[in-house]
Amino acid sequence: MTEPDNLHQRFDKVWRNLPGWGALAAVNHTSVGRRFMVTGGIFFLIGGLLAMLIRTQLALPDQDTLSPGLYSQMFTMHGTVMMFLFAIPILEGAAIYLIPKMIGARDLIFPRLSALGYYCYLFGGIIVLSSLLLGIAPDAGWFMYTPLSNAEFSPGPGSDFWLLGITFVEISAVSAGIELTVAILRSRTQGMTLSKMPIFCWYILVTALMIVFGFPPLILASILLELERAAGMPFFDVAAGGDPILWQHLFWLFGHPEVYIIFLPAAGMVSTILPVFTGRPLVGYRWIVMAVILTGFISFGLWAHHMFTVGIPQMAQAFFSMASMMVAIPTAIQIFAWLATIWTGRVVYSLPMLWIFGFLFIFVIGGLTGVMLAMVPFNWQVHDSHFVVAHLHYVLVGGMLFPLIGGLYYWLPHFSGRMPSERLGRWGFWLTFIGFNATFFLMHLTGLLGMPRRFYTYGEGAGWDWLNLLSSVGSFVIATGVAMIIIDVVLHFRFGRKAGSNPWNADTLEWATGTPPPMYNFASLPEIKSRHPLWNQPELLESIPAGEHGLTQIEHGRRETFGTDAITGKLKEVMLLPTNSWLPLITAAVLAVLCVSLLVRSYTVAMVAAAVAAVFLFRWSWENGGHPKAAPLGDKEPEEAPLQSRTTDGSGLWGMVITLLADGALYLALLFGWLYLWTVAPNWAVPDESPISLPMMALSGLLLTGATWWYSGAVKKLKAGNDSGLESRFWVATGTGAAHLALLAWITFASPLATTEYTHDAVLFVMLMFLIFHSSITVIATGLQALRVRFGYVSKKLPYEPVVLRPMWIFTLAIFWCSVASFLLLPIAWGPA
Template sequence: MTSINREATPQDPQQPEGAQTLHDDLHEIWGNPRGIKALTIVNHTTLGLRFMVTGMVFFVIGGVLSMLIRTQLATPDQNFMTPDIYSQVTTMHGTVMMFLFAIPILEGLAIYLIPKMIGARDLVCPRLTSLGYFCYLFGGIILSFSMVLEMAPDAGWFMYTPLSSSEYSPGLGSDFWLLGITFVEISALSAGVEIVVSILRTRTQGMALHKMPIFAWYILAMALMIVVGFPPLILGSVLLELERAVGMPFFEVAGGGDPLLWQHLFWLFGHPEVYIIFLPAAGIVSTLIPVFAGRPLVGYGWVVFAIVVTGFISFGLWVHHMFTVGIPQLAQAFFSAASMLVAIPTAIQVFVWLATLWLGKPRFKLPMLWILGFLIIFVCGGLTGVMLALVPFNWQVHDTHFVVAHMHYVLVGGMFFPLMAGLYYWLPLFSGRMPSETIGRWGFWLTFLGFNGTFLIMHWTGLLGMPRRIYTYEAGNGWEIFNLLSSISGFVMSAGIAMVLIDIALHFKFGKPAQHNPWKADTLEWANAMPPSAYNFVSLPKIDTRHPLWDNPDLPRTMAEGKHGLAVTSHGRREMWGTDSITGKVREIIHLPGNSWWPFFAALALAVVCVSLLTRVYALAGVFVIIAGVFLLRWSWENGAHPKAAPDAEVRKGDPPLHSRTMSGPGVWAMATFSIANGSFFLSYLFGWFYLWTVSPQWRMPEVSPLSLVVLVAAGVAMTLGAGVMERLVRGLRVNQDRGLARGFYMSALLGAAQVGLVLWSLLTAGLEPTRTSHDAVLLVGLVYALFHGALAMILSAMQGLRVRHGYVGLHAPFEPAVVVILWRYNVVTFWVLVGALGVLPRVIGG
């Protein structure tokens, strides 16, 4: 096994004397602080665990809510809850399980595992992990707090307007939902962006895409789907909150809006979301089955194909949640067919798993028990799904408890059971200890039987005609006994889950110490110490197989002895490989930032913004938006050649340069990935504009556009010139040319300021009445979007100028301008599209 920086010679001062010294030195650099400073931790292992533990806490909360529901429905004519409280409980059960449990816990698992599986030492934007965690935590707390106030959202977890509008939901419930969920989604997006970049750019040396563990493929797809899928919901939430708070009629028919726009934006997110949950769970199955079958996954290529196809199709399916809103028959047929196409990639995976077991020698361990449970429940959910797809049958059972049962079979079977299998599988890695096989089996069987008792029976209740979402029912329909059985089984299931949770909690203290790689797995995460150290690996290996630990059982030992790459500590930096996105060839050394308060403070400031928006203290919200912005910018200050980043760029002879000394490092990739998310937001906005324009029943287009085209074009020219200046500077840096660098940055900032001023002018002179017509409200949102992005580009360019003066950026550290210029490019494209869509098209086509 060769590695490019290991020509160990006796005179090499950095060559560690022994593995233990190396370990201690690495611990010095990577170790976690304790006490209050634990809030500054950016390490993915710690944060991944925090995500998962927090997710489990919310799972328990969501579970308690479901117990309340089952108590209310256990017997007819119950007065345990009023209909109002019941609506709050059901809405929060769905919301908590979807947004605060399912997505975050899977993200947490990915955050924890991905770097370990791909042979990296951390995720590529560690501070972003921390920001994401605190946004999730604070958002979740704010949202849950609404229940304590008895002000929880009650318009359903899908928040259909006008029911969720200020007129029909006058309380704070919907605001809690919209603001809290948007806050939590910052976390999902952060995780999405950094996981994409981590998988694409920080795999260890030689790990080409086709040698990547299959789990990484699933997570890559999940992360990309989050990046594309969440922005539509963020836009929808922002618009609905604007409507509720200040009365901009985006969804209100009388003001020219359309409630269906909310449904489109919601399901543009909501359908991919089902697969965002399902794909990682399927990834767990695809990881575990080969290990327990003792042979490689059959048809790796087929599975990758299935993953990619699922990802694409899922974005074409949102309308199938809206078949009943009255859309054209042709569109319906198209979306019907597309919905059914998803069956193909799913079936491929199921049969790949079967074939792998068939051709292997399976062992039946506890994780496999959960996989078996997954298989039975998920297939059952799939079969009832096919029944529901049969239109005439759908008429009979749609909106009855049959659908509730089906949905839980798919979600619990498709997500929870694989997750449990995964937890039991990786538990020895998390803790270094084995859970109790006995309690584990009891927990499984109680959960499995309780689940089927609850929901298998519920199919029948639905067939007898019991509708969904009713808070009580009369005696005499023949539903009583089935509801009672469902409720009892529900409590059995809870007991099972409690047992599992207790088992997991206890094993951290009492579990038998696990032997190394207890399941005889093939992937790199098992080359970690158990539990893992903060830096994961003492040295980073070169990989030339999909199954490193099977093909080279000695690898964990040699890695721990520092016999592979980057076992250098004298520089005091947190380092790992940056590799080519496809081939896995080493391109640079990525140096990661250390622990930092900024993410915590930024998240805290955002939490204050969220709370002040809820309490309608808008001035305070404004102040804290600025404070959060300052924190985030201050955070970005500690990059490049800053003393806290990498002031010294020395690398060992033969090693590639530090990423801040190149121009295509992970920051560029992160910015590009973020631009995809931003672009998805922008396209959703454009969709909204054209949708309202063409479809909204009472849309009013003014005779003359209120926007001055001349001013907007002038703004666009200023911005394009500014971007041109940036481009020239970056091109210069690429050929080692830095004349007038600082001046150039200030110049582009000035041009940016001109654009911002002109856009502001056109906004102020347009005389918009955004609370009167949706047309004006949409224009306002578009212009504010342009203003925000213009201002951001301006500030970042000005900061680059300052940083050149400080010596943090320049020929010796040319990395950041290459990142900032991407924002400029994005702005130029979107601004001209915006001018065309809002300013030119209405003039050409007319109302």
């Protein structure tokens, strides 16, 4: 047995999945990423099937293949499945699969979280789709505008399936966003400074942060609407002081960034693939980094361009119109950087390149119609017409699906170790490309000729007949194209010729793993010297599997990877990664029970399920640090750098901070809703006297302040190496926090809040529940820390975890006082509206 083989055996023993059904306990990013992508692919086919049904119905005028009700379910589900169950998850899956390999890490840094995210996605997707089989699918549009989606106008469970199921799925998006951010910042291989990061990582970093800020408004909106439907709290009901337009603001506050969340990773694939097939480094790396960051921010400033016809003052519309046009600048920068790369290099024709040319063609059209739509007067004409349908498919299919399939062909040898067939692949491309343009190019005209969206039928005299017929024919051509691609991919697993390592002569590290990759990616972790490691250090292809670089010890049986400095890529610590675990699957299953019990409105079961889920999550947090299943003191310590649980600036702290950013975004969305309703809602009503006792709130807040101060003090001492009396300090913080929590709970449930009559009181209730939720988690987690000190899992040699918890205390404190100021004091200062 050669030395590399021997090394492989030893690593594989530690890193492989459990056999048989045990594969369900896999947490490894390669397995999880593959599952995300396969599941996403299946959902894509389902969404595509729905699209074919829609096109069948619209092929001829006055058809009744589908009833109006069924047609509503079809287009609602088509949008929902494509957006939430296909586009976002499959890109997350690609990022989960690729990112650690590109940055030279062995796994993502919160592997159990990846697995939890996957199961939440899978179960949520199944729940949402089951409604389709039961014939009670959501039918108020994928945008769920109230009042149409509320209990009065959508009495069935359809809207509940959407609100609960999609929120469940979003857990996976947010957790992937957090995990990818921290992984990119903290687990790059040595020498990979920020400026040497593969460009794809920049795209994913910005996308992940956009998810962190973009999804919470929708999660909040879904919670509010579900509370309105299930508990009668009137957030969007004008009569009680709510406003249906608030839903639109919150929805599009998520919905527009979402478009770029889908586009950016795909554009990242273009920027990765193009240099490989032109044999020249990407032109304008710095320009592109700048353009990506710019896109990320500006995309949050143009949500109201979906709302130009709701009657917003023209000046406000002009702000959003300007922002929408400005986003053309970073997009144009990228397009011209790509063109310049082609210009300066020599194009190698291949399947991935074909898809990228298709992308350029289609996406440019979509971008140009996008600029047109940003013109307010034009928008008033074509908004909600088929022109918009055409535009959005040009942007999303052109901007996401084409690069994705290009990426699929590019990385296919990496997944399988085999090459796809050129001939079938070309057929697939041309059929899809021609079919796509036939379907959607004409739709621009259909829209200009006045056909609104979401019509289940149309009359003969309207002048839309031949356009719709051609669009429908085109859609069937796309379907044959997709079928070709699927056949090609399936066949290649059997008949494709062997790929070997780095078949395209690419520059990025993921091709140094060998194809298909081993579970641990790299037997040794290299130090890289440039932005194109495999072009400038080709010897890595041999030296990595031969174990010539860092972190080759494996006798201790721990999964490990390097933790490095976020900016310089200098080695800081050795990260311990959890191994196979059933906890993610069990927790997700319990959460699925919670979701279903809320759907069928059996709240006792829901409460039990929530409690059980919490128990599993805390159990999960228990097996960390110095726990015997992790890395107890006395284990063999690594040579290169200290184990992460022995340090105080680990990935857990970073993960906590990023999580709190998402949390803060949710809180800001709530605050926005409160201020918005206060100033804009037509019938906003405020009770003469606040139903909440201010002195009691102040008392509760003082207790919380004391507990936070006390906890922070204990952590400061611990970081200074002093752990005497640590357990009792933590118990004091827990006790004081518990007193604060008890008082807060009493205020919430004893106050005379008329939550079903006044929007005002309903919002206050949600705010109080938000505070209670955070205080509870903080207090329980602190109690657990005290116990862990007793068991010896936390001490001055293991100071990692209390440091992680500190931002949580500070956040809880901050939102408490911010709430007192803006929900209780500001109204007093402002006076009755």
